[in-house]
Amino acid sequence: MSTQEPTEPLSEPLTIGVEAYVSEEYARAERDKLWGRVWQQVGRVEELPRVGDYLSYDILDDSIIVVRTSADTIRAYYNVCSHRGRPLVDTPPGARDTRGRRRMFVCGFHGWRYNLEGECTRVALGEDWPCGLNEQNTRLAEVRLDTWGGWIWINLDPECEPLRDYLEPAATLLDPFRLQNMRYRWRRWLVFDCNWKTALEAFMETYHVQQTHPEFMTYGSFLGWSRAQGKHSNIGYDAPKGLDENQAKLRLGTGGDPRVSTADLQNFTWENANTNTTRTLVDAANRLVDELPEGTPADQVLRHWLDSARRDDAARGVVWPTVAPEAVGKSGTAWQIFPNFQIGHALNNMLCYGARPYGYDPNKCIFEAAVYELYPEGQEPQTEWEFTPVGDPAWRTVLPQDFSNMAAVQKGMKARGFTGPKPNPYRERSIVNLHHNLARYMGTGAPRDLT
Numbered sequence: 334m335s336t337q338e339p340t341e342p343l344s345e346p347l348t349i350g351v352e353a354y355v356s357e358e359y360a361r362a363e364r365d366k367l368w369g370r371v372w373q374q375v376g377r378v379e380e381l382p383r384v385g386d387y388l389s390y391d392i393l394d395d396s397i398i399v400v401r402t403s404a405d406t407i408r409a410y411y412n413v414c415s416h417r418g419r420p421l422v423d424t425p426p427g428a429r430d431t432r433g434r435r436r437m438f439v440c441g442f443h444g445w446r447y448n449l450e451g452e453c454t455r456v457a458l459g460e461d462w463p464c465g466l467n468e469q470n471t472r473l474a475e476v477r478l479d480t481w482g483g484w485i486w487i488n489l490d491p492e493c494e495p496l497r498d499y500l501e502p503a504a505t506l507l508d509p510f511r512l513q514n515m516r517y518r519w520r521r522w523l524v525f526d527c528n529w530k531t532a533l534e535a536f537m538e539t540y541h542v543q544q545t546h547p548e549f550m551t552y553g554s555f556l557g558w559s560r561a562q563g564k565h566s567n568i569g570y571d572a573p574k575g576l577d578e579n580q581a582k583l584r585l586g587t588g589g590d591p592r593v594s595t596a597d598l599q600n601f602t603w604e605n606a607n608t609n610t611t612r613t614l615v616d617a618a619n620r621l622v623d624e625l626p627e628g629t630p631a632d633q634v635l636r637h638w639l640d641s642a643r644r645d646d647a648a649r650g651v652v653w654p655t656v657a658p659e660a661v662g663k664s665g666t667a668w669q670i671f672p673n674f675q676i677g678h679a680l681n682n683m684l685c686y687g688a689r690p691y692g693y694d695p696n697k698c699i700f701e702a703a704v705y706e707l708y709p710e711g712q713e714p715q716t717e718w719e720f721t722p723v724g725d726p727a728w729r730t731v732l733p734q735d736f737s738n739m740a741a742v743q744k745g746m747k748a749r750g751f752t753g754p755k756p757n758p759y760r761e762r763s764i765v766n767l768h769h770n771l772a773r774y775m776g777t778g779a780p781r782d783l784t
Contacts (some may be wrong), residue, residue: 341766342561347780349754354528354746358777360695364393367774369674370490372499374494374674374687375399378483379516381407385434385449389422390487393690396420397476398438399485402449407480409475409487414440421447423753429522429699429718435652438473441456447473459695465783482676485511502705503676505665509656510678515705516713516721518682521721521728522701523617525736527743529673529698530687534741535735536677536686537639537669537767538568540760545734546604552598557666559762564770566763569665584635592621609677613651617642619694639680646681653680669763671770682706696743702732756782 347352352359352621356542375390376399387400389412396412397419412420419442424431437454438447446455451470479496486496497504527531535541539557542549549555557570568777570584586594599618617638625637625698656664667677667684677684683705691697701718708714721727725738745751758766765780770777 341762343762343769344758345702346758346783347756347765348783349756349765349768349780350778351746351751351753353768353775354531354743354776355695357693357695359775361362362691362775363690366776367771368392368395368413368489368690368772370488370493371672372479372486372493372496373486373689374484374670375409376485376489377517378407378433378480378485378757381485385436386432387422387435388432388784389424389430391424391430392489393693395489396424397487398422398473399487400435400449400717407477407478408449408451409478409484409485411476413474414442414445414447415453415471415473416440416443416445416456427720429513429701429720440674445471451475460647468473478570482507482514499564500668500670502562503567503670506567506660507668507676507678509654509660510664510680510683511561511654512676512678512683512705514654514707515683516708517716518704518706518714519719520701520703520716521719522699522719523722524691525698525700525723526690526696526740527698528695529690529700530771531743532688532698532700532739532748533673533675533686534667534767535739536675536759537566537759537763539570539666541735542736545738546731548601549598552594553585553603557755557760559760559764560665561762561769562668563764564671565669566766567665567668568763569662572662585631585638587631590622591631592625592627592629595634595638596612596621602731605729607729608731609679609682611642611682611706613646614638614642617645629705649758650712651681651707653707655679669767671767 369459373392375397376388380388384401384403387398390397390399391691395407398412399407402408414421421438421442422431424731444457445453448454451473456466456471477491477493479486481496481500538559539555540553555570557568559568561567565636571575583592586598588594596618599610599615600606603615621634621638621643621676625634646653664678667675669675675686685703685705687701688698691699754764768778768780
């Protein structure tokens with residue numbers, strides 16, 4: 334066992350209670366103590382291109398309408414008529430949300446109307462109210478909204494801190510990647526049999542790769558670090574000196590010939606996960622054995638591969654951001670944005686996960702995964718959120734390996750013989766940090782000293 338003195342926050346051995354995962358009382362308390370106070374990602378700016386385009390977002394008892402009100406303004410309102418409380422837009426059974434385009438919102442109960450600015454423009458038989466109704470008590474209640482990284486974020490707390498302040502230091506370290514230029518390649522969702530934290534924590538560290546995804550070990554070591562970053566955390570791969578970029582998603586395969594192992598890793602990832610790479614990167618990797626002599630040092634293979642793929646993309650109108658290798662390394666492979674969103678970023682693609690409660694059942698959650706990519710302007714695929722249950726072949730083979738852990742861990746959390754998670758203090762610090770910050774909002778559940 335290591336005797337190295339802790340040098341980073343939360344680097345000492347700690348343990349976490351199970352209440353945050355299994356307690357219905359805790360799940361109900363999250364409504365006001367957590368979800369009513371944090372910034373939540375609800376969609377992409379490009380999903381609302383025209384005035385009147387809207388989407389809905391539900392978190393426990395609260396439903397929100399997010400609507401474009403002008404060419405440069407998006408607003409959010411509680412999805413509830415000010416008259417008797419009926420939702421103004423309904424999510425169809427089995428759907429993730431509801432979307433469309435409207436000039437106004439009309440309540441289906443009594444026909445009260447609201448314009449895109451949230452003002453009540455018609456009260457049916459309004460003359461029946463001799464007094465009492467006014468602009469303030471009839472308009473839709475507005476929700477704080479801001480954008481960053483191409484995403485739309487909302488906060489139900491009218492006194493919340495600005496989004497940019499909330500997101501730091503993640504925002505500053507990720508800004509160079511220009512995530513706002515990415516577009517969906519695919520997006521899927523399902524209702525999963527585990528707590529939302531259990532779902533997210535399955536992807537918040539690389540420590541599991543050697544056992545859960547053993548086929549990847551053929552292509553190198555996938556062990557990595559995890560760092561607390563205030564409310565948030567990030568993870569990355571361990572990499573030798575001089576290979577800063579290999580801490581990130583676009584990384585070399587290892588072995589006797591990095592030209593071959595990199596191509597093998599890219600092909601395997603493309604076919605079995607369809608994440609963390611692009612067709613351009615795969616094709617450039619497959620040319621390495623033809624373009625570089627045997628014995629080319631690993632750092633030169635990495636540089637040639639990425640430079641070749643960058644040129645190939647530029648030729649078809651896709652411009653990668655320019656990010657210094659040390660900045661790529663420092664940003665790592667993924668950021669966990671508190672409380673429930675992960676951004677797995679790269680120079681020309683990203684893989685993102687989200688999870689939120691499914692009602693007040695602590696053993697269920699809504700889980701979402703989406704892959705983004707840089708495309709020539711106007712040539713991105715037309716996608717929508719697809720409900721994709723466990724076992725559907727669309728998930729390929731890698732993500733189902735993670736799914737097999739999620740429900741099993743949720744079940745194990747409730748066993749009398751389990752005394753609580755004991756995260757790896759170097760490789761799973763992101764999990765400890767999540768619960769450290771949850772405790773600040775919830776007033777309970779802070780990680781405890783394991784020793």
